[in-house]
Amino acid sequence: MLxxxxxxELxxxxxxxxxxxxxxxxxxxxTLAMLVLFVTNPGRVLSKQELMDAVWPNVHVGEDSLFQCIREIRTALGDDRRQLIRVVSGSGYVFEAEVSAEPATCGVEAPSPAPRISKEAGPAVDPVSPWRQFGLRRRAMVAIVGLGVILGLVIVAMTAAPGLPLAAxxxxxxxxxxxxSDENGGAAxxxxxxxxxxxxRLAQIDNIRVVAPQSxxxxDYVVSGELRKTERSWETQARMTRTATGEVVWTVPVSGVVDESDLGLQQSRLVAGVGYPLALRINALINADTQPVTPEGRSSAGSAKVVIEQATASITxxxxxxxxxxxxxxxxxxxEDPDNVDLAIxxxxxxxxxxxxxxxxxxxxxxxxxSAESILKRALRVxxxxIPVLDAYCRFLNAINEFTESLVVCARTLxxxxxxxxxxxxxxxxxLQAGRFEEALASFKQADRYDTPQVSRWTWQLNVGMTYLLMSRSEDALPWLKKSIAITPASGRSHMLLSAAxxxxxxxxxxxxxxDKAMALRPGSNLGNVLLPPKNxxxxxxxxxxxIVKAFLAAGLPEH
Structure with a gap:
């Protein structure tokens, strides 16, 4: 059925x-399996567990996989306002659209219907004669075959020419x-x-193709790795090899503490620990430039790096x-180098x-x-x-409170x-600023499950705590804020939110x-310079x- x-039309x-x-x-x-589940159950609340059991039967996955599928469906449907797939707080999700079904056609897919012609446009064209139809079909078939040959030659040429740049x-x-090598203890x-x-996850990246191991x-590249379980930790070593030369172009060690109480979280972090730097490396290979050499004998990429380091040092x-x-x-x-995206960023x-x-x-x-916006837009055209350009533009749009645009750019980074x-x-x-607290909470928790890069872990834990506060759930906020402070104790904002909790x-x-601790870390803070700007x-x-404003004032934050 359609x-x-x-x-x-599904x-x-x-x-x-x-x-x-x-x-x-x-x-x-x-993602398609989850969409089918929604469309065949319109108006019925589907719990998270029901969705995961249906889409990943007999496989333990974390909620991050569920959230990723729902995000992809919403993006494809243009459901930015969450009207087709709606969150039912504490229960799950419901598909709100009206669904109709009809028998699917067999064989070759039917062509799109001809445009409608209004009565004012004159009489309809007479039907084409059978012999003319035959001639048209014959010419169309010849054209299709010719196009197929051309596409085939292009594909063969690209496959047989490994010297072509990856960007092409x-x-x-x-x-x-x-x-x-460990068949026991759950390692296999x-x-x-x-x-x-x-x-x-690699298969969902826009500009690469994942092939079966047999191929x-x-x-172009082969990703491989080993996993070892010790008494206290999981140890993974992964690498990517260029097939044509056998050269190892990327490698990373990843470790995680063994915790039998949450194997799903460990699995998410181990996979993300491999996948995050791997995706960055693949992206860098695809976007690599052939940099010209300066009169001093350095590449422009090397010169740009020196300038960036010097500029950063000058504002220490x-x-x-x-x-x-x-x-x-x-x-x-x-x-001097207007197309250098590193300098632009x-x-x-x-x-x-x-x-x-x-x-x-x-x-x-x-x-x-x-100026910053113009520079980043030019870098995006180049x-x-x-990923670095998209990430920089995503951050910029959030900084200026352009939330609708930032959602699009940040999703494209993913x-x-x-x-x-x-x-x-x-x-x-x-x-969060759009008032969609449940979805913000899910995004922050998914960031925490991935934990990439680990140096930023305190930020997603801080944001989980802040979201719980906005939902008036201080008891839930408290442990997340404490964990954030334990990692990075020198953030005054964390202590302010803790005081609100x-x-x-x-x-x-x-x-x-x-x-008091927050004020010691951020002297001169007051209500006017600690709140997020209300624009948009x-x-x-x-x-x-x-x-939260009242809580800050009650705890001793100056108003002015």
Whole structure:
């Protein structure tokens, strides 16, 4: 049966979804299976566990896999406002669209119907005669065969010419089963699940192709690894090899503490620990440049790196003078090499830091913001699939409170690195300010499950705690805020939020002690400079912050 909803057409037999304009949507098998489950159960609340059991039968997966599938479905359906797939707090998800069914056609797919002609347009054209139909079909068949030959030659040429730059074609990658010598203690099952999840996530990256292990000799790269379980930890060593030369182009060791109480979390972090740097390396290979050499004998990439390091060093001591020096260095370097995206990212980030640190005069601040946006847009035109560029633009849009645009750009970052926890965090921040607290909580928790890179772990734990506070759930917020502070104790913001949690739990002495610590770390803080800017924020978000404002004041934060 063909299932129709909201202008879309789902053909279960052919496993395809078509948009209203007829364009086919590409889905991973698990995402398509979840969409089918939603469409065949309209109006019924499906719990998270029911969805996971149906899509991943007899396989233990974490909620991150579920959230990723739902995000992909929403993106494909254009469901930014969460009207088709709605969260039912504490229960699960419900598919709200009306669904109709009709028999699917057999054989060759029917062509799109001809455009309708209004009565004013004149009489309809007479039907084509049978002999003319035969001639048209014959010519069409010849054209199709000719096109097929041309496409075949192109594919053969690309496959047979490994010297072509990766950016000019779609590189293929074979993921080999992760090996383990330990058949006991769950290592074999863990290795098998890691292999499946790694290949599954890599397959959803837009500009690569994952092939079966049996085809590894025809693949551009082969990913392999070993897993070992000790008494206290899981130890993984992974690598990627260039098939043509046998050269190891990437390798990483990953370890995790053995915790039998949450094998799913360990599996997520081990896979992400391999997948995150692997996706970055693949992206760097695809976006690699052939850099010209300067008169001094250095590549422009090397020169850019030196300039960026010098500019960063010049603002270690934060002052307007050092900031101005750093900006001049980067502007000069980018003027000499306008297509260097590393310089573009560094300059845009510096300008946004200047805006946030009030290093610009008020009249210059808006111009600096516009300049940073222009620089990043140009970098995106130069390298539209570059993860560093997408990540920088994602952060920029969040910094200026352009949340709708940031959701699109941050989601695109995930298209090239599904384990990119910073992008998930910025998606969560945009969802938070849009008043979609349940979804923000899911994004932050998924970032925590991936934990990539680990140096940022305190930020997603902080954001989970902040989201619980906005939901008036101080008891749930407290352990997350404490974990964040245990990792990075020098953040004044963490202690301020902790004071709000203690206030919510009616512990005024603990709240005041936490605020005193925050003020010692951030002297000069007041209500005007610690709250998130309200620009473009949802009334739901603004309303939810009211009690936190009162909690801050009660714990001793100055109002002005």
């Amino acid at each position: 299932l129709r909803f909201a202008g879309f 053909d279960r037999q052919r496993a395809t979804l078509r948009r209203p304009v007829g364009e086919a949507v590409k889905f991973r098998p698990k 074609r779609t590189p293929s990658i074979a993921v080999m089963p992760i090996a383990t 099952a863990m290795a098998a699940n890691m292999t499946t999840r790694l290949a599954d 590894r000799q025809q693949a 001591q934060t002052s307007r003078e050092r900031f101005a020096t750093a900006q001049s260095m980067l502007e000069k370097a980018l003027g 560094a300059l845009a980030a510096l300008q946004m830091r200047g805006v946030q640190m009030v290093w610009y005069d008020p009249a210059e601040s808006a111009a600096a913001e516009a 390298k539209p699939s570059s 298209n090239f690195n599904p384990w990119h926890a910073p992008a998930l965090t910025h998606i969560g921040l945009a969802q 203690y206030t919510g739990l009616n512990q005024p002495a603990e709240a005041k002690a936490a605020m 924020a949802s009334p739901v978000f603004i309303k939810a912050t009211e009690w």
